[in-house]
Each structure stands twice: as structure tokens, then as C-alpha cells.
Amino acid sequence: MSEYFRDIGSSITTILTGMGITLRHFFSAVKRKGDAGIDDDNYFSQVDGLVTLQYPREAIPTPEIGRYRLYNDIDDCIGCNQCARACPIDCITIETIKVTKDDLAVCGKTSGGQQKRFWVPVFDIDVAQCMTCGICVSVCPTECLYHTQVSDFSEFKRENMIYHFGNLTKLEAEAKQKKLEEEKKAAPAPKPKPKPAPKAEPETGS
Ligand code: SF4
Ligand code: SF4
Numbered sequence: 356m357s358e359y360f361r362d363i364g365s366s367i368t369t370i371l372t373g374m375g376i377t378l379r380h381f382f383s384a385v386k387r388k389g390d391a392g393i394d395d396d397n398y399f400s401q402v403d404g405l406v407t408l409q410y411p412r413e414a415i416p417t418p419e420i421g422r423y424r425l426y427n428d429i430d431d432c433i434g435c436n437q438c439a440r441a442c443p444i445d446c447i448t449i450e451t452i453k454v455t456k457d458d459l460a461v462c463g464k465t466s467g468g469q470q471k472r473f474w475v476p477v478f479d480i481d482v483a484q485c486m487t488c489g490i491c492v493s494v495c496p497t498e499c500l501y502h503t504q505v506s507d508f509s510e511f512k513r514e515n516m517i518y519h520f521g522n523l524t525k526l527e528a529e530a531k532q533k534k535l536e537e538e539k540k541a542a543p544a545p546k547p548k549p550k551p552a553p554k555a556e557p558e559t560g561s
Contacts, residue, residue, distance in 0.1 A: 417504045422487040424505040425480050427520040431465040431499035434473030438491035438500055446484040447491060450477035452523075452531045455538045465497050476521045476528035482508065483516035 408415065417423060434451040451473040454462045462471045492500050510516050523531060 411507070414507065417506045419504065421504065421506075422489050422502045424482060424503050424508055425485060425487075425491070425518075426501060426503045427478055427480070428499040428501075429475060429478060429520045429522045430463075431467070431497045432475055432478065432520075432522075433465060433469060433471050433497055434475040434478075435496060437494045437496065441490045441494045443488065443490065444484055444486065446481040448477060448479040448481075449475065450521075450528075451475055452528060453535055455531075455534050458531070458534070465499070467497060469497065474523050474528065474531050476523035476525070476531075478520040478522075480518045480520070481516065482518055483513065 434449065436449050436451070439445070439447040439449045454472050454474060459470060459472075462474065464470050487502065489502065492502060508516075
């Protein structure tokens with residue numbers, strides 16, 4: 356009989372403890388995340404806050420250290436293709452055109468002072484495929500490719516998920532390609548390599 360009443364007491368204690376936790380969260384939930392709401396810099400270090408946000412008018416901020424939508428600062432891109440080669444799912448497409456000698460100054464240097472030797476008319480990232488692994492970012496020698504804090508970029512059309520960063524229009528690219536071919540034609544033909552001297556025949560004894 357005493358065990359019967361002990362079990363009832365234990366059940367009531369468990370229910371009250373559970374309800375206490377629920378009520379504590381219920382009352383905490385009416386508080387905003389800090390005085391500044393979701394824009395508060397310390398958002399992630401706070402314990403209590405809203406359970407529901409008025410999305411999309413309100414959105415939880417993305418952490419500074421995170422991997423979200425990629426961006427290429429094309430002015431610093433040297434068209435080395437390393438990012439595209441490293442991408443495990445081939446969602447980066449790059450086309451380059453070698454810069455002619457008289458265009459080197461026009462093409463310019465990266466912010467780190469490196470002379471750019473390739474135009475990059477096509478630099479496309481298919482963010483619908485990108486799994487934000489960050490491998491491309493880690494291999495970029497000029498650090499022009501990086502993850503932004505933009506995490507919400509849904510689109511109605513599939514083609515809008517391909518981001519274009521190229522630094523030439525189609526017409527400009529055609530003109531640069533033509534110029535490069537003319538430079539190649541005008542270049543003096545490379546001197547033929549001297550033929551190696553024939554090997555002396557080994558003398559045979561008679
Ligand atoms: S983050 Fe990963 S999947 Fe996305 S483009 Fe870079 S290497 Fe490819
Ligand atoms: S690795 Fe960097 S510099 Fe090289 S093509 Fe990619 S974005 Fe440009």
C-alpha cells in the first residue's frame with residue numbers, strides 16, 4: 356500500500372517539475388533577445404529569447420564564422436582555375452583569355468600587387484549545387500573567393516541560382532580573343548631547336 360502512495364507522490368513531483376520547466380521557458384520566451392532584439396551583437400550568447408520570429412521581416416542573424424553564399428571579388432581574381440579544379444562537384448565554371456602584352460597595364464594588378472595575366476570573361480558559380488564545403492575558398496591564392504553571411508537566397512527560377520562574376524562582356528571577350536590571336540600571328544616564329552648530333556657508331560672488332 357505504501358508503495359502505491361509513493362508512486363503517486365513521485366508522479367505528482369515529476370509532473371510539477373516538468374510543468375515548472377515548461378512555464379519557465381514560456382515566460383522566458385516573451386522576452387526579446389537582449390534589448391536590441393535580433394540585431395544584438397551578443398545574440399548567440401544569450402539564453403532566453405523569442406521562440407517565433409516574424410520571418411521574413413525578422414531573421415536570426417548568421418554567425419560571422421560560417422559558410423554561406425560564395426562571392427568572388429573578380430578584381431582580385433587571377434583566373435588560375437584552382438578553385439574550379441578543387442570543387443568536388445564542378446559547380447564553378449571559368450573561362451579565361453590570356454592578356455596581350457599591351458593590355459597588361461589595362462588588366463592591372465590584384466590588391467596584393469600581383470600582375471593579372473588572364474581576363475576572366477566567365478566565372479560562374481552554380482549556388483544551387485554548391486554544398487558550401489569551402490574547399491575552393493581554401494585553395495584561392497589571392498583570397499578573392501570567400502563565403503558571405505548571406506544564407507537566404509531562394510529564387511523562383513533555376514537559372515537565377517547561377518551567379519556570374521566575369522569581368523568581360525561577351526563582345527569584349529571576343530575582341531580580346533581576336534587581339535590575342537593577332538599578337539600570336541605577329542610574333543616571330545620560334546627558332547627551330549638544333550638537332551642533336553648523331554651518336555657515333557661503336558667500333559666493331561674484326
Ligand atoms: S564551396 Fe565546395 S561545392 Fe561550393 S563551389 Fe566551393 S568547392 Fe564547390
Ligand atoms: S582560385 Fe581564386 S584567383 Fe584562382 S580562379 Fe579561383 S577565384 Fe580566381
